[in-house]
Amino acid sequence: MRNEPIDWNHEAVASLLWTARAFGIALVCFVVIGVLLARYTRWGRQFWLLSGAYFTGRGSWRPWLMVAAMLVLTVMGVRVMILLSYQGNEMYTSLQLAAQAFSGGDAAAMSEAKTTFWRSIAVFGVLATIHVIRSLLDYYVGQAFVILWRKWLTARVTGDWLDDRAYYRGRFIDKGIDNPDQRIQADVTDMITVSQTLSMGLVTAVTSVVAFTKILWDLSGPMEIFGIGIPRAMVVLVYVYILIATVIAFWIGHPLIRLNFLNERLTANFRYALVRLRDRAESVAFYRGESVEKAGLLGRFAYVIANAWRIVFRTLKFNGFNLGVSQVAVVFPIVIQAPRFFAGTITLGDITQSAVAFGQVSDSLAFFRQSYDVFAGYRASLIRLSGLVTADQRSRALPAVRTEHLDGAVELSSVYVRLPDGRPLIDGLDLRLTPGEALLVTGASGSGKTTLLRTLAQMWPYADGTVRRPTGSEAIFLSQMPYLPLGNLRDAVAYPARAQDLGDNVIREVLQKVALGNLVDRLDEEADWAAILSPGEQQRVAFARIVLIRPQVAFLDEATSAVDEGLEYQLYRLVREEVPECMLVSVSHRSTVDQHHTRRLELLGDGPWRMSAVAVN
Numbered sequence: 249m250r251n252e253p254i255d256w257n258h259e260a261v262a263s264l265l266w267t268a269r270a271f272g273i274a275l276v277c278f279v280v281i282g283v284l285l286a287r288y289t290r291w292g293r294q295f296w297l298l299s300g301a302y303f304t305g306r307g308s309w310r311p312w313l314m315v316a317a318m319l320v321l322t323v324m325g326v327r328v329m330i331l332l333s334y335q336g337n338e339m340y341t342s343l344q345l346a347a348q349a350f351s352g353g354d355a356a357a358m359s360e361a362k363t364t365f366w367r368s369i370a371v372f373g374v375l376a377t378i379h380v381i382r383s384l385l386d387y388y389v390g391q392a393f394v395i396l397w398r399k400w401l402t403a404r405v406t407g408d409w410l411d412d413r414a415y416y417r418g419r420f421i422d423k424g425i426d427n428p429d430q431r432i433q434a435d436v437t438d439m440i441t442v443s444q445t446l447s448m449g450l451v452t453a454v455t456s457v458v459a460f461t462k463i464l465w466d467l468s469g470p471m472e473i474f475g476i477g478i479p480r481a482m483v484v485l486v487y488v489y490i491l492i493a494t495v496i497a498f499w500i501g502h503p504l505i506r507l508n509f510l511n512e513r514l515t516a517n518f519r520y521a522l523v524r525l526r527d528r529a530e531s532v533a534f535y536r537g538e539s540v541e542k543a544g545l546l547g548r549f550a551y552v553i554a555n556a557w558r559i560v561f562r563t564l565k566f567n568g569f570n571l572g573v574s575q576v577a578v579v580f581p582i583v584i585q586a587p588r589f590f591a592g593t594i595t596l597g598d599i600t601q602s603a604v605a606f607g608q609v610s611d612s613l614a615f616f617r618q619s620y621d622v623f624a625g626y627r628a629s630l631i632r633l634s635g636l637v638t639a640d641q642r643s644r645a646l647p648a649v650r651t652e653h654l655d656g657a658v659e660l661s662s663v664y665v666r667l668p669d670g671r672p673l674i675d676g677l678d679l680r681l682t683p684g685e686a687l688l689v690t691g692a693s694g695s696g697k698t699t700l701l702r703t704l705a706q707m708w709p710y711a712d713g714t715v716r717r718p719t720g721s722e723a724i725f726l727s728q729m730p731y732l733p734l735g736n737l738r739d740a741v742a743y744p745a746r747a748q749d750l751g752d753n754v755i756r757e758v759l760q761k762v763a764l765g766n767l768v769d770r771l772d773e774e775a776d777w778a779a780i781l782s783p784g785e786q787q788r789v790a791f792a793r794i795v796l797i798r799p800q801v802a803f804l805d806e807a808t809s810a811v812d813e814g815l816e817y818q819l820y821r822l823v824r825e826e827v828p829e830c831m832l833v834s835v836s837h838r839s840t841v842d843q844h845h846t847r848r849l850e851l852l853g854d855g856p857w858r859m860s861a862v863a864v865n
Contacts, residue, residue, distance in 0.1 A: 254334045256371055263327050270323045270459075271316075274451050278319065291627055294634035298439070302400050314393040321386040322448050326455045328379050333463065333604040335375060339368040341597030390444055398440050405432050405633065413707055414643040420668070420709050421646070425639040427516035432636075435512070435629040442626040446619060453615035456608050463605040467585075467598055482584050486606055489580070490613035493573040501566045501620040507559045509628035514555055518548045527779075566620070574614065581606035646709035654716035657682055658801055658831055663713030665696055665703050670710075673699055675855035677713070683800070686832035686844060688862060691851030697835040700851070701725065701803050704833075718800035721745065728806040730790035732778040738771040741789055745797050758795050761822055762788040763815060783810035791819045794827060801831040813840045820844040 255262075285292030286300070303311055342364040349357035409415050409428060418425055425431075461483060468482040525532060525541055532541055581602045588594045594602075649663060658681040665674040673696030681687055689697050702708040704715055705725050717723060721744075732740045738747040741755055756768040764785060778786065787810050794802050802823070808816040817840070823830060824844070834841060842848070842862050850858045 254331070254338075256367070259331070263331065267320070267323050267327055270326070270455060271320050274319050274323055274455060275316065277454075278315075278447070278451065291630050294630045295443070297634050297637060298405070298630070299397070299401060301404070302397060311393065311397065314389060314396075317389045318386070318393065318444075318448055319451060321382055321389065322451050323455055324382050325379075325386065326452060326459055328375055328382065329456070329608060330459050330463070331375055332372070332379075333460075333601050333608075335368050335371045336604060337595075337597035337601035339365060339372070339597070340600045341595045342368060344596040390448070394440050394444055397444075398437060401436050401440060402432065405436060405637065408637055408640050411640070412644045414640040416707055417643040417646055417709060418639050421639055421642045425636050426513065427520055428636055430512070430516040430519070431632045435632045438625065439629040439633060442622060442629070446623065446626065449615055449619065453612040456612040460605040460608040460612070463601065464609060467594070467602045467605065482581060482602065482606065485580075485584065486609050487613070489577070490573075490610055493569075494613065494616055497566065497569055497573075498620060500569055501562070501624065503562055504559070504566065504620070504624040505627050507555060507562060508625045509631060510555050511552075511559060512628055512632060514548075514552045518545070518552050521545055521548050570614070574610075577607065577610045577614075580610075647712065648706040648709060649703055649711050650714045651706055651719065652714065652716045653719045655718060655722075656800065657716070658718075658833070659714075659716040660704075661714040661716075663703065663715065664711060665699055665708065666710040668710055672855035673853075674851060674857060677849075677857060679849065679859065681801070681831045681833070681847075683829040683831060685846050686834065688842060688845035688848045689833065689835045689851065690837075690848060692853060695851040695853045697851060698805050701805050701833070701835060704803060721797060722800040723803070724794060724797055724799045724801075725803045726790045726794075726805065726807045728809055729783065730786045730793075732781070732786060732789065734774075734776060736772055736774045737767060737777060740777045741771075741792055742796060743793065745793075750796055754796065755792075758792045761795065761826075762792045762819060764788055764792070784815070787811055788815075788819065791823065794823050794830065798827050799830060801833070804832065804834045804836075806835055806837070808836070808838070808841065813838075816840060817844075 282292075286296040287293075302308065342361045346358060346361035346365065349355075349361055409432065415428065418428075464483050464486065465480055468480040521544065525545070532538065582599060585594065585599050585602050589596070589599050658679075660677050660679050663674065663677040664672070665677075666672055677700075679687070689700060691697050699708055703711040704717070724744075731743070733743055738752065738755060741747070741759065742750050747755065752771060755771065759765060759768050781789065787807055790807060808819060811819070816838070820841070821844075823832070832845065834845060845862050848860050848862050850860070852858060
């Protein structure tokens with residue numbers, strides 16, 4: 249049976265109608281399948297947890313408009329390939345007819361064959377131009393979609409990780425989340441890119457299967473195999489061939505899901521160890537611990553390499569099978585159609601179109617098989633990202649002391665602090681501080697001094713009670729090693745306030761007061777200031793923040809441990825002079841700190857505590 253030729257004079261309208269119908273069907277199927285996957289598959293639910301709000305929230309018309317544009321361009325691509333298969337049939341058939349006319353000396357037939365050939369070339373020029381323009385548009389829309397989605401998802405995951413201190417409290421859940429930085433940076437990109445590639449690849453595959461199966465059906469003829477007559481044999485054989493190959497490929501490739509997940513995890517752990525060594529280079533150098541560090545790094549890297557070899561061997565099996573299947577598919581339709589060509593029932597153009605249609609159907613069905621390893625990595629990214637978001641939710645659900653805003657005072661009512669195993673650190677703590685008062689927290693190591701400050705900051709989950717205090721910018725917590733953000737020195741000194749709200753002159757003046765006058769001309773310099781400034785200089789920056797921000801209350805955890813006693817005295821006096829109403833809560837082992845405080849809270853360990861006045865000599 250011959251495939252009916254195309255009327256090129258009316259094909260523009262016919263193709264527009266075909267594209268419109270195919271787009272409508274594809275859009276409905278796209279939405280329905282998406283809903284079913286999100287409801288009934290684990291990875292679909294993970295996807296929806298991460299990006300559901302992007303496609304349903306405010307401004308969701310933009311991504312849906314881009315999805316629609318990608319679907320239109322994808323369907324157009326399939327239609328162009330269909331038309332190119334007919335153009336190729338016409339071109340090769342005209343060459344066959346020209347050869348027959350030449351051998352028979354038929355001038356009229358030769359003229360008609362030439363006309364058909366050159367018309368097919370003109371048609372090819374038009375189709376090729378459309379194909380190039382469509383491909384460029386498809387690339388632009390696809391990349392724009394990926395970039396905008398990546399921007400949204402990165403902001404969503406980052407914000408979720410930072411919200412309510414989940415990035416810190418996550419360490420207290422049963423299974424901590426490793427390498428959140430890698431999940432936010434790499435897995436977000438991988439998930440979005442592969443989502444776009446797989447979804448549009450699926451649309452192309454399904455549309456091509458349907459469209460080119462029709463062409464194969466028209467070009468196929470009967471065939472007898474083992475005495476059994478098979479009508480439309482080519483259609484039957486291509487489906488049997490590809491479906492068997494797909495089942496085998498899935499069986500071979502299934503372990504790649506676990507191996508890819510392990511690869512991401514082990515690689516991230518190795519990278520974290522390298523970063524950690526870089527951040528603590530000075531300590532390692534003092535200890536001369538290079539040999540130990542090298543052994544540790546190479547030990548972690550050995551796990552990466554071992555897993556990489558497992559991926560290599562599994563991929564060799566997977567790709568080897570796929571390549572073998574693809575190579576056989578090249579000659580499969582020609583072998584099947586050759587007897588009919590030799591019998592004169594089909595033309596050379598029919599054979600070439602059969603090969604093109606068979607290849608399109610074969611490649612489209614093979615999409616599921618060949619994308620399995622890509623999907624394996626995609627599943628790994630979804631697992632890691634959804635795991636991070638789920639961990640953030642669990643972190644926020646952890647208990648914390650009830651904190652209420654109170655201006656001009658700090659009140660603790662029945663505050664209990666425990667260790668993770670339930671053992672008590674502080675039992676029933678009650679106290680009240682008023683403006684200008686300063687509380688010194690003392691006790692043996694392990695009695696809960698720093699843990700008390702974490703509790704007051706709502707960071708420690710194993711506590712209960714009520715805390716009333718100034719909140720927001722009216723309270724500042726200084727750790728033993730202050731945090732210095734990346735960027736210029738101006739922002740590092742002002743943190744967590746905004747430098748532009750303070751003014752350069754004010755910042756320079758305060759730096760002078762905390763004995764950092766050597767830095768006043770370096771405010772615009774961008775650097776990793778935590779690596780440049782000594783611990784003592786960093787602690788002076790922390791005291792500068794108190795003077796700049798002028799909070800109602802400041803909580804200090806060994807905030808002067810890296811400065812000498814003279815400078816310690818100067819820093820505390822500066823706070824008392826510049827921010828006299830500021831309430832101070834200090835944790836310290838130094839007796840020299842006592843003179844700057846009015847009351848002492850001594851933690852006795854295992855729950856008991858004692859409050860007393862500080863004797864000033």
